Amino acid sequence: ANEREVTLSLEEYKRYGRQMILPEIGIEGQMSLKRSRVLIVGAGGLGCPAAAYLAGAGVGTLGIIDHDTVENSNLHRQIIHSTSRVGVPKVVSAITYLRDLNPHPNYVPHVEPLTTENALQIMAGYDLVLDCTDHPAIRYLINDVAVIMNIPIVSASALRTDGQLVVLNNPPSVGPCYRCIWPRPPPAESVVGCGEGGILGPVVGLMGVMQAIEAIKIITKNPVQEVGRTTMTLFAAYGASPFRCLKMRGRKAGCIACGSPERMEEKITRESIEDGRMDYVAFCGGRAGVRVL
Amino acid sequence: ANEREVTLSLEEYKRYGRQMILPEIGIEGQMSLKRSRVLIVGAGGLGCPAAAYLAGAGVGTLGIIDHDTVENSNLHRQIIHSTSRVGVPKVVSAITYLRDLNPHPNYVPHVEPLTTENALQIMAGYDLVLDCTDHPAIRYLINDVAVIMNIPIVSASALRTDGQLVVLNNPPSVGPCYRCIWPRPPPAESVVGCGEGGILGPVVGLMGVMQAIEAIKIITKNPVQEVGRTTMTLFAAYGASPFRCLKMRGRKAGCIACGSPERMEEKITRESIEDGRMDYVAFCGGRAGVRVL
């Protein structure tokens, strides 16, 4: 993707001036942003602010996938939707806002759930994926496809007054993947969603903004990431010390997604996803055969 | 302010349901939010996300003061403005967006700079102020008036790839004020603005979202804040450990704003501000008599 030729117009120079004068970005960084193709999976509490700041920063191609429509109970935290767009597909609502914020990026709407049938084809068009979803099944699917496609994942999650952030498969084939850190899914009864558990709007907003920061760092290759370690950032709005930075394990040699498992038939491949052998919902304790997102 | 009677409509119950089920908020907290009157000073990189999440959360009265108009170089970080509103006063642009996000709050536009002449009168209408400004002179003015008015300040700032956050005068007449921590202003030549130094959009966004979180905690009185200490949160997007939580000093007995200075004539009062004896611009090394914000 890096060979794509891009130029910046005068309007773009003016628009991005305040970030282009940063040594961490510069003209080169701005060109890298314009060349980059980022997919945001989920246009909810995480995806909204992440999309706003990545569009603002001048990412060249911004794809958004979500099959949901805007509801009024979303609006305390999903700040790029609006009351007048209740009932509209979230992807359409998001792009309406984004295009008015910055008309330059190429916005790609995917009004559908991400599934084992379409994930490989959709994600093939992107260099980086932001996991802004809300269920472990889809998180495993995004991971497995991103590993196959060799693209990094910026993954975040939030619930109640807490948030978590981790960058995975970065750089591809070096950093650990989601399965390296969570080889086994949580029992279904331990999984709580925002509907059930509640969520403080700016908490999930904070995590989405952090995803945008990490995405910009990856796209502009600063700092150069060569070590196969990752950190996990915890946020607890009501904690005595609200931020924690945890040092996570590296890639696992026997990982069934990114490594060489002892039993080679367990290795996750393009084929095992496409032919339906990987049932992510059943893996996470749901009813087999149910589509996810 | 807490005696104002409020009720929640069915639409509001639905809209705020995901945060009302949090034990930290509850129905009581939602009522407190609706009763609260918050002033955001500055509708820029900090004020935009702070306003979005506070409006989303259901703050009852949200005032915004800024005398600037939207420019295209703002839009990489000032995400509640838009390309179609370039040239429009930022306060008007912001309220256009906010009203569509959540029609319930009472939005109060102040299209003017905050000055020694109007600050006391304007801030008298609010219970909490968010300092989202970009110059030390105005930060001292906001502080001095907030101390006189007995309202807490949620103060943040950002430059390049760094951000800082501190809650001041909280609770009023207990926690330290801006002058307790910074009794003397920085030399004018050490003050760098975002225009000059540059700013990464989501970095200032992160700080603004954190202001919204702190504001919600103060309004809902959870945790109950009784100790006269405050912490300062540092963020460095490219730091090895991006978040630092620093333990700051308490209120200073001799503070000229919140304490009893040895030379009583130095004490800052309503009168000393209103009659122009306090020249904030000159204090901060600028030309005397120049109006600020």
Add this chain to the structure above:
Amino acid sequence: MNEQQGPSANGVRSNPISLNIEFSGGLEILFSNQRDHRIQLPAKDSSGEPANIMFLVHYLCENLMKDRRKDLFLLHGGIRPGILVLINDADWELEGEEEYLVQDGDIILFVSTLHGG
């Protein structure tokens, strides 16, 4: 601010071990809704072996956990999938995992992975 917590020197000791136990990501709900706990752990387990992480985990489950849903913390004799264990802010896999011998002053953090977004 000035309290210093260094691991005890390499040595024989039978005093209980002081530990800071923290829960995050909702696990605190299982532990009296309290994120931070300071506990004294016996230095040896029932068979006289020095206390390791798995001994601590069982000790917490029996002595600190008020919630009856034990399988939300311990499942099939191990930590429930979806919970990360951090020893002084490092993944326990980097420290020897279940075998790690806890040290006086260690901060042991249990994080339940969140999925909401």
Add this chain to the structure above:
Amino acid sequence: MNEQQGPSANGVRSNPISLNIEFSGGLEILFSNQRDHRIQLPAKDSSGEPANIMFLVHYLCENLMKDRRKDLFLLHGGIRPGILVLINDADWELEGEEEYLVQDGDIILFVSTLHGG
């Protein structure tokens, strides 16, 4: 992860003091654009007094600072207004300010206050 940094025991010592010096908020620009520095500070100042924070500050200004604009760090013999000094993440006012005697392993952070928004 396992490196332990406790302050040295109360004692006479003349070995240099190992310190972690950090700069934030733009101050790092004055120090070779590097946020973290590990330095060895002489245990006593030129008059034989044990090293305190102000001795450290002057030492940094003379030995670590490459930028010639010294008054952006030191002004009129003191720390320039707008710079906060943190000793192990606590405001130096809580630790005795200029008089604080630095300890082996201390983390001393200098933060330039930001004003942008």
